[in-house]
Amino acid sequence: MTSTTIPVERPSSARRFGFDLSTPVFLLLAAILCVLVILPLFWLAYYAFFDKSGLPTLAVFGKLFGDATIRHAFLISLSLALFVGVLACLVATPLAWLVARTDIPGQAVVRSLVTASFVTPPFLGSIAWELLAAPNSGLLNLLYRWAFDLSRGEHLFNIFTYGGLVFAMTSYSFPFVFTLVANALDRVPSDIEEASAILGGKPSTTLRRITLPMVMPAVLAGSLVAMVQALTLFGTPAILALPAGFHVITTKIWSFFQFPPRLDVAAASALPLLMVVVLLLYGKKWLLGRRGYTVLGGKSGSPRRVKLGKWVWLAWLYVLVILSITIILPYSALLKVALTRNVSEPLTWGTLTLHNFHFVLFEFSATRLAIWNTMFLGLVTATIATVMALVIAYLVARKPVRGSSLLGLLATAPMAVPGIVLGVGLFLAYANPTLRLYGTLWILLIAFLTLELPAGYQQMSAAFNGVHPELEEASRILGARRLRSLWDITTPLLRTSIVATWCFVFIGTIRELSATILLTTANTKLVSVIIYDLNESGDYGAISVLGILLLIVSFAVVYVANRVPFMGRMHAAGPKR
Amino acid sequence: MWKTRIAAAALVALWSGAALAAPPPPYTETPELVAAAKKEGKVVFYTATDVQVAEKLGSAFEAKYPGIKVQVERAGSERVFQRIGQEYQAGIHNADVIETSDAVHFLIFKKQGWLTPAVPEDVAKLWPEDERDPDGQFAVYRAHLSVLAYRSDLIKPEDAPKTWTDLLKPAYKGKIVKAHPGYSGTVMTATYALSQLLGWDYFEKLGQQQVMQVQSSTQPPKILAQGERAIEADGNEYNLFRLIENGAPIKIVYPPEGTPIAVGNAGILAYPPHPNAAKLFYAFLFSHDAQQLNSDFGGLRSFRPDVKEKSSRTPISQIKLLHSDPEKVEEEVQTIKQKYEEYFGT
Numbered sequence: 001m002t003s004t005t006i007p008v009e010r011p012s013s014a015r016r017f018g019f020d021l022s023t024p025v026f027l028l029l030a031a032i033l034c035v036l037v038i039l040p041l042f043w044l045a046y047y048a049f050f051d052k053s054g055l056p057t058l059a060v061f062g063k064l065f066g067d068a069t070i071r072h073a074f075l076i077s078l079s080l081a082l083f084v085g086v087l088a089c090l091v092a093t094p095l096a097w098l099v100a101r102t103d104i105p106g107q108a109v110v111r112s113l114v115t116a117s118f119v120t121p122p123f124l125g126s127i128a129w130e131l132l133a134a135p136n137s138g139l140l141n142l143l144y145r146w147a148f149d150l151s152r153g154e155h156l157f158n159i160f161t162y163g164g165l166v167f168a169m170t171s172y173s174f175p176f177v178f179t180l181v182a183n184a185l186d187r188v189p190s191d192i193e194e195a196s197a198i199l200g201g202k203p204s205t206t207l208r209r210i211t212l213p214m215v216m217p218a219v220l221a222g223s224l225v226a227m228v229q230a231l232t233l234f235g236t237p238a239i240l241a242l243p244a245g246f247h248v249i250t251t252k253i254w255s256f257f258q259f260p261p262r263l264d265v266a267a268a269s270a271l272p273l274l275m276v277v278v279l280l281l282y283g284k285k286w287l288l289g290r291r292g293y294t295v296l297g298g299k300s301g302s303p304r305r306v307k308l309g310k311w312v313w314l315a316w317l318y319v320l321v322i323l324s325i326t327i328i329l330p331y332s333a334l335l336k337v338a339l340t341r342n343v344s345e346p347l348t349w350g351t352l353t354l355h356n357f358h359f360v361l362f363e364f365s366a367t368r369l370a371i372w373n374t375m376f377l378g379l380v381t382a383t384i385a386t387v388m389a390l391v392i393a394y395l396v397a398r399k400p401v402r403g404s405s406l407l408g409l410l411a412t413a414p415m416a417v418p419g420i421v422l423g424v425g426l427f428l429a430y431a432n433p434t435l436r437l438y439g440t441l442w443i444l445l446i447a448f449l450t451l452e453l454p455a456g457y458q459q460m461s462a463a464f465n466g467v468h469p470e471l472e473e474a475s476r477i478l479g480a481r482r483l484r485s486l487w488d489i490t491t492p493l494l495r496t497s498i499v500a501t502w503c504f505v506f507i508g509t510i511r512e513l514s515a516t517i518l519l520t521t522a523n524t525k526l527v528s529v530i531i532y533d534l535n536e537s538g539d540y541g542a543i544s545v546l547g548i549l550l551l552i553v554s555f556a557v558v559y560v561a562n563r564v565p566f567m568g569r570m571h572a573a574g575p576k577r
Numbered sequence: 578m579w580k581t582r583i584a585a586a587a588l589v590a591l592w593s594g595a596a597l598a599a600p601p602p603p604y605t606e607t608p609e610l611v612a613a614a615k616k617e618g619k620v621v622f623y624t625a626t627d628v629q630v631a632e633k634l635g636s637a638f639e640a641k642y643p644g645i646k647v648q649v650e651r652a653g654s655e656r657v658f659q660r661i662g663q664e665y666q667a668g669i670h671n672a673d674v675i676e677t678s679d680a681v682h683f684l685i686f687k688k689q690g691w692l693t694p695a696v697p698e699d700v701a702k703l704w705p706e707d708e709r710d711p712d713g714q715f716a717v718y719r720a721h722l723s724v725l726a727y728r729s730d731l732i733k734p735e736d737a738p739k740t741w742t743d744l745l746k747p748a749y750k751g752k753i754v755k756a757h758p759g760y761s762g763t764v765m766t767a768t769y770a771l772s773q774l775l776g777w778d779y780f781e782k783l784g785q786q787q788v789m790q791v792q793s794s795t796q797p798p799k800i801l802a803q804g805e806r807a808i809e810a811d812g813n814e815y816n817l818f819r820l821i822e823n824g825a826p827i828k829i830v831y832p833p834e835g836t837p838i839a840v841g842n843a844g845i846l847a848y849p850p851h852p853n854a855a856k857l858f859y860a861f862l863f864s865h866d867a868q869q870l871n872s873d874f875g876g877l878r879s880f881r882p883d884v885k886e887k888s889s890r891t892p893i894s895q896i897k898l899l900h901s902d903p904e905k906v907e908e909e910v911q912t913i914k915q916k917y918e919e920y921f922g923t
Contacts, residue, residue: 069918137805152731160789242757243790245922255923258659258759258914343803363632365649431667439669521664522621522650522671533652536760536792537628538799 021483022400026407029392033410036450040425041417047267047428060268070269073252078276080166080248081230087170088226089219092177095322100185101211102306104315110323111182117326118175119554121511121528123235124547126168127535128330130239131337131544133157133164137344139333160244168236171326173229177222184218185211190304203306217287224284228277232418234514235528239535249273250420250514257518263428270421278416331551338544356541360549364542366530374510374527375553377441381448382506385456388449389501390494393460394486398469408461415454419514422447427518439521447515452505459504463497464490503558510554600713601694603701606860613853615644620854622647623661623675625654625762625841626719627795627816630875637870638861645854653793654679654762661846665691670848673855674862676718678794678841679762680903681910683715686844693845693852697860699881704863708840708880715844718862719871720878722814722896723767723794723837725830731807740832741775744783744810751787754806758917760792767811767837768913769906770899774834777916783810784920801827811837818876818890831891835899 051057064070095114099107117125132140135158144156158164188211196206237248247255249269256266308315337343340351360367389411395401396408414422426447431438437446467490475485491498513528520529527550534543604610614620620638624631628651635647652660654677664671675686686692687710696713709716725744727737738744744753758765772780789806791797797812802825814829821827843862849855861867868884871877878886878893886892 134805137800137803242792242923245788245790247923251923255759257663258655261659261662344805359629359632363636364628365632365635365647369648427663431663433668436668438667439664439671521660521669522623522648525650533656534628536653536656536796537651538791538793538796538803539628540803542628 021481022395025391025483026395026401026404029388029395029407030410032388033407036446036453037410037413037417040422040429040450043428044267044270044421044425047264048271051264060264063265064268069247070249070252070265073247074249074269074272076162076246077231077249077273080162080169081227083166084169084173084230085223085227087166088174088177089181089223091170091322092174092222093181093215093219095174095319096178096181096185097207097211098315098319100182101304102308102315104308104312104319110319113323113327114175114178117172117323118179119507119510119551119558120172120327120330121235121513121550122169122172122233123239123513123528123532123535124334124543124550125172125326125330126236126239127531127540127543127547128333129159129164129168129171131333131343131540132329133159135160139336139344140329142344159240162241162244162246165237165240165244168240169230169233170226172236173226174322174326176225176229177219180218180222180225181215184215188214193304197304207306221284221287224280224287228280228418231273231277231280232420232514234420234517235532238532250418253420253424254517263424266424267428270418270424273418274416274421277418281416331548334544334547337540338548341541343540356545360542360545366525367546369523370525370527370530371549371553373441373524374550375557377444377448377526378506378509378557381445381452381509382502384445385449385452385505386460386498386502388453389456389460390491390498391486392457393464394490396461397464398472400482408457411457412454414450417450419447419451419512419516420518422450423515423518426515438519439524441524443519444516444524444526447519448509448512451512451515452508455508456501456505459497459501460494463494467493499561503561506557506561507554510550600696600711603696603698604856604860605698606857610853610857611642614642614851614857617851617854618644619646619648620851620858621650621671621673622858623650623657623672625652625657625677625679626875626877627651627813630815630819630871630877633874634862634867634870637866638858641861641866642857645857647858653760654682655758655760655765658682658762661686661691665689665847670846670850672846673849673851674843674845674859676841676843676862677762678719678721678839679765679906680840680842680901681765681907682762683710683842683844684903684907687712687714691847693847693849693855695845695856695859697863699860699863699865703881703883705880710842710844715842716863717840717880718843719841719875720838720880720893721763721841721876722831722878722893722898723763723811723839724814724817725808725810725832725836726798726801726812726817726827727808727830728801728804728826729828730826731804734828737828737830738808739830741771741834742779744808745779745786749786749808752807753783753786753810754789754791754797754800754808754812755783755810755921756794756797756812757790757792757921757923759914759923761794762841763794763813763839764811765910765913766839766901766906768917769909770835770837770901772909772913772916773901774899777920780916781920784922788921790921790923798827801825815876815878818887819874822876822887822889829891831896833897835897837899837901839901 048060049056051059098104099110132138135141135155136152138157140157141155145154159168193206193210196210232250234250234254238251241248242251253266253269256262336347338356339353340347341353341355345351392407392411395404426443427438429435430443437443471489472485475489480488513532516526516528517532520526527546531543531546622635631649631651635649638647639645657677658679661672661675692714694713700709700716704716725738725741738749756764758768788810789800791800794811794813795816797809798816798820800806801809802820817827817829845855845859865881865883868879868881872879872884872886
C-alpha cells in the first residue's frame with residue numbers, strides 16, 4: 001500500500017506558512033478595474049455637469065437639446081441601429097441554420113470565412129465597398145454599365161446613401177449574430193426535435209415550432225449586439241455618411257474635437273449614447289438569461305441535420321452571395337486597386353503596377369512605425385487582457401474571497417461604453433498636465449484593455465463553467481497554492497479557450513478606430529488611423545496595400561498563436577463571442 | 578515675493594516685446610548645425626501638403642543629409658491644427674516643424690507662443706515682405722489655388738462651367754464633388770473668399786446640387802481622375818497639375834470673378850524635440866532644391882523668384898486671384914462652419 005505515503009499533513013502546514021495570494025490579487029484587480037472604468041466615466045460626467053469654474057450646471061444639456069443638428073444625428077443613429085439589427089439577424093439566422101443544422105457541404109469553410117469577415121476591420125470593409133459601389137466609378141457599377149451598355153448617368157448601387165450605410169454596417173456586424181445563433185443551434189437538444197418528427201411534424205414544422213423558438217433569445221440577443229455596433233461605430237459612418245452629407249452621433253461627437261474643441265458638449269452628447277447602449281445590453285442579458293431551457297436536455301447526441309436534397313444549390317447560392325458581399329468582393333477590389341494606379345482603370349498587364357506597394361513600403365514614412373505600434377499594442381493588450389480575464393473569471397467562478405462577483409461586474413461594465421465615449425473620457429482623464437499619458441502608447445493600451453476586457457472575460461467565464469473544480473481541489477488538497485493550481489491544472493485545461501480569447505482581443509484591437517482616433521498622436525499612430533487619414537485624402541491605392549498587409553499580418557499572428565507550444569496544441573481556435 | 582514675481586513678469590514682457598520687435602538674425606546651414614542635427618538623427622514634420630509630395634520632399638532631405646530621418650505626419654490642415662492644439666495644450670511636444678494651408682493657424686500659433694522665431698537666409702533675402710512674418714516666426718512655404726475643374730472627356734468644353742455661379746445650373750446636379758472647410762485649410766480660405774465675393778446665397782444653392790462631400794482639398798482632384806464625379810467645386814490646383822501631367826483628362830477653369838489662393842505657412846514649433854534638425858529642415862524647406870521640387874513634382878506655386886515653373890501651367894500672374902486676409906477669416910471661422918453645416922449637412 002504505497003498510497004499511504006501521501007503526506008496528508010502538508011496542506012495544513014502549507015496553509016500556515018505559505019501565503020494565499022487570493023486577497024491581494026483580488027484587491028489589486030479591483031483597484032485596476034476601478035481606475036480603468038470609473039475614472040474616464042467620472043471625467044465625462046464632470047465635464048458634462050460642471051462648468052469651467054467647477055459649479056454644477058445643466059447648461060450644456062440645454063445647448064445639446066437646443067441644437068437641431070445634434071438631435072438629428074442622434075435620431076439617424078437610432079434608426080440606423082434599428083435597421084442594422086433587424087437586417088443582421090435576417091441575414092445571419094438562415095446562414096447559421098444552414099451551417100449548424102443542415103447537411104450543406106463545406107460547413108467548416110463557411111464558418112472560417114465568416115470569421116475572416118469578422119477579422120476585417122469595418123472601416124476597411126467600408127472603404128472596399130466605396131471602391132465597389134461608388135455611383136460612377138464603383139467597380140460593380142462599371143461592370144453593370146458595361147454589361148448592359150448603359151450611359152454614365154446610370155448606376156446600380158450608390159454606397160454614399162443612408163441605405164448604403166445600413167448595408168455596409170450590416171455586412172460587418174452580422175458575424176456577431178451568426179456566432180451567437182450558430183452556437184445556440186449547436187446546443188439545441190435534438191430529442192425535442194426528434195419528438196416532433198416522431199409525432200409526424202414535417203421538417204419545416206419542426207423548424208418553425210421547435211428549433212426557431214428555442215434559439216429565438218440568441219437571435220434577438222445577436223441583433224441587439226449588432227445594434228450596439230451600429231450605434232457605436234465611427235469609421236463606417238465617417239467614410240460613408242459624411243460624403244453623403246449627413247452626420248451620425250459618433251461623427252458628430254468627433255466633430256466637437258475640431259478647433260476650438262468643445263469638450264463639454266462632446267462629453268454631454270456622449271452620455272445619451274451611453275444610456276442607450278446600456279439599455280440595449282441590459283435587454284440582451286435579460287434575453288440570454290432566459291435561454292437556459294435550450295440546454296436542459298443535456299447531452300443527447302449530435303443535432304439532427306436536415307437533408308437539403310435538391311435545395312442544396314439554392315443554399316450554396318445564398319452562402320456564396322453573403323460571403324461575396326463580406327469577403328470575396330471587398331478583398332478582390334482591394335487587391336485590384338492595390339495593383340493599379342487608378343481605381344477605375346481596368347486591370348490588365350499594361351496597367352499592372354507595384355507603385356502602391358513601393359510607396360507604402362519604402363516612401364511612406366508612417367508605415368513602419370504604425371505597423372510596429374499596432375502589433376505591439378495588439379500583442380500586449382491581448383496578453384494582459386487574457387491574463388486579467390483568466391484570473392477574474394477564476395475568482396468569480398471559485399469565489400475564494402468575499403465579494404469576488406463584484407470583479408465580474410466591473411469587468412463587464414465597459415461593454416456598455418462605446419469606443420468614442422471612452423475615447424472622450426480617457427482624453428479628459430489623461431490629457432492634463434498632471435496625468436500626462438496622452439501622446440504615449442499607454443493611453444491606447446488603457447483604452448484597448450478597457451474596451452476588450454468584457455468580451456475576454458465573458459469567454460473565459462463561459463470556459464470556467466465547463467471545468468469542474470474537483471481537479472483543482474485535488475491539487476489544493478495535495479498542497480498547491482491557489483495560483484499554482486490555477487497555473488498547473490486549470491490553465492492547461494482551458495488552453496483552447498485561452499487562445500481563442502487572446503486572438504479575439506488581438507483582432508479587436510486591430511479593428512478599433514473610434515477611441516483610437518481621439519487618442520493617437522504622431523508617435524503613436526496605428527495602421528487603422530493612417531488608413532483613415534489616407535481615406536480622407538483619397539489615396540485608395542495606399543489604403544489597399546495597407547489593408548492587405550493588415551489582413552496578412554493578423555492572420556499570421558492568429559496562426560502562430562494557435563501553434564505556440566504552451567498555448568495551444570495543433571488545434572485551431574477562432575474568435576468566438 | 579510679489580515684487581520678484583512682478584519684476585519677473587515685467588522682464589518676460591520686456592523680453593518678448595523685444596523679440597516681437599526684431600526678428601532673429603538670418604541663419605544659414607553651418608557644419609556645426611549639420612553635425613548637431615545628425616546627432617539628433619530625426620525631424621518630425623507636421624504637414625498638410627499632399628502625402629506623396631510631402632514624402633518626396635522628406636526623401637530629398639534624407640538624401641541631402643544622410644543620417645537624419647524625416648517623419649512626415651500628413652493630415653488636412655484643420656486636422657493638423659486640431660492635433661497640435663490637443664498636443665500642446667496637454668504639454669506634449671512631438672513635432673519639430675509645422676505647415677498648414679490655413680493662414681489663420683499661424684496667427685493663433687503666434688498668439689499662443691507656440692513658434693520659435695527663425696529666419697533662414699534665403700527667406701530674408703528672397704521672400705517678398707508680404708509673404709513672411711515681420712517677427713520671423715513663420716514664412717510662406719507654398720501657395721496654391723483652389724480651383725474649378727472638370728473632366729474633359731465627360732463634359733464638352735462648351736457645356737463646361739465657366740464661372741462659379743455656373744455650378745448652380747440644374748445640368749450639374751449630382752455631378753459635383755467638393756472638399757470640406759472643417760478639414761481643409763485651403764477650402765476654409767476659399768469658402769471665406771467666395772462667400773465674400775458671391776454671398777452665402779451661392780453656397781446655399783450649391784448645397785442643393787447633391788454635392789459629393791469629401792474632406793481634404795487633395796481629394797476632389799483624385800475623385801475627378803477616378804471618374805466618380807465630373808466637376809470639382811473646389812480642390813487643390815497642384816494635385817490637378819500632377820494628375821493632368823500624368824495624362825488624366827481634366828481641364829482647370831479660372832473663372833473671370835477670380836480664384837481663391839491659399840498660402841501655406843511653415844514654422845518651427847516652440848519646443849522642438851530635435852531643435853537643430855528642425856532648423857536645418859526648416860532652412861531646407863525654402864532652399865532652391867526643395868522649392869523647385871515642390872513645383873516640378875508637386876505642382877505647388879512658390880514665392881522664390883528663381884523657381885522655374887513648367888510652361889504647361891498657367892502662370893499665376895495671368896490669373897485673377899482672390900486673396901483672403903487671415904485676420905478677417907479668423908473672425909468668420911465659426912460662422913463659416915455653422916453655415917456650411919446648415920447648407921451641406923456636415
